[in-house]
Amino acid sequence: MPISQNQFEELAKSLPGVGTDPHSVRQRVEALEKLLERSFVIPGTKIPFGLDSVIGLVPVIGDLITAAMGAYMVWEARNLGMSKWQLMRMSANIGIDTALGAIPLVGDAFDFIWRSNSKNLRIIHKHLDKHHPGTRIIEG
Template sequence: MSAHDHLRRVERVERIARTMDRAFRVPLTGIRIGWDSIIGLVPGIGDTLALAPAIWIVNEARDMGAPKPLLAQTAGNIGVDWVIGLLPLIGDILDVGYKSNLRNAALLRAWVEERHRVPGDGTARPADYGEAMAL
C-alpha cells in the first residue's frame, strides 16, 4: 500500500475520531464533546455501542500493517475509555476529557508518517560545536 493510500485512510480515521470525540462545542465553554460522550450517557449500553467506531479504528490500523505494540496501545485506550464510561456520572465527565478515538488516530498518524518518512526530508540538526571543542 502506498503512502498516499495510508494517509487517505488515516484522514478517514481522523474524521471518525473527531465525530466521536469532539463534534460539538458545549455552549459558553471551550469544552468539546462528540457522539461517544452523548451515546455514553445511556448507562452500560451507550458505552458499549460507542465501541463500534473505536474497534473500526483499530481494525483500520491492523489492516494497514500497524505493529502489535501499537495495536495493543490502541486497544488499551479503548479499554480505559470503556471502563471510565461505565462509572455513573463521574465516568461521563471523565469520558469527555479522555478522547480515546483521537488518541488512537494520533498514534496511527504518527506511525504512518514515520513508516513513510523519506530519508533526508527532515531538517538537519546543527553540529554541536561545544562537544567538538572539548576534544
C-alpha cells in the same frame, strides 16, 4: 445486479476516502475521531465534545456502541500494518474508556477527560507520518 470484486475496487478508488490506501485510511480515522471527540462545543466555552460523550450517557449500550466505533479505528490501524504493540496500546485506550465510562455519572465526566479516540489518532498519525509521509497534511 451484483458487481464483481474488480468493479467494486475500481468504484472504491474513484470515491474520496473509500480506498484502502493510507491516505484514504487517514481521512476515515480523522473523520471518525472528529465525530466521536470534537464534533460539538459546549455553548459559551471552547470545550469540544463528541458522540462518545453523548452516546455514553446511555447506560451500558452507549458505552458498547462507542467502544465498537473506537475498535473500528484499531481495525483500520491493523490494516495499515501497525505493530502489535501499537494495536495493544490503542485497544487498552478503548478498554479504559469503556470500563471507566460505564460507571454512572463518574464515567460520563471521565469521557470528557479521557479521549481514547484522540489518543489512538495520534498513534496512527505517528505511524503514517513515519511510514507513509505522502499522506501528511499541512494545515495552515
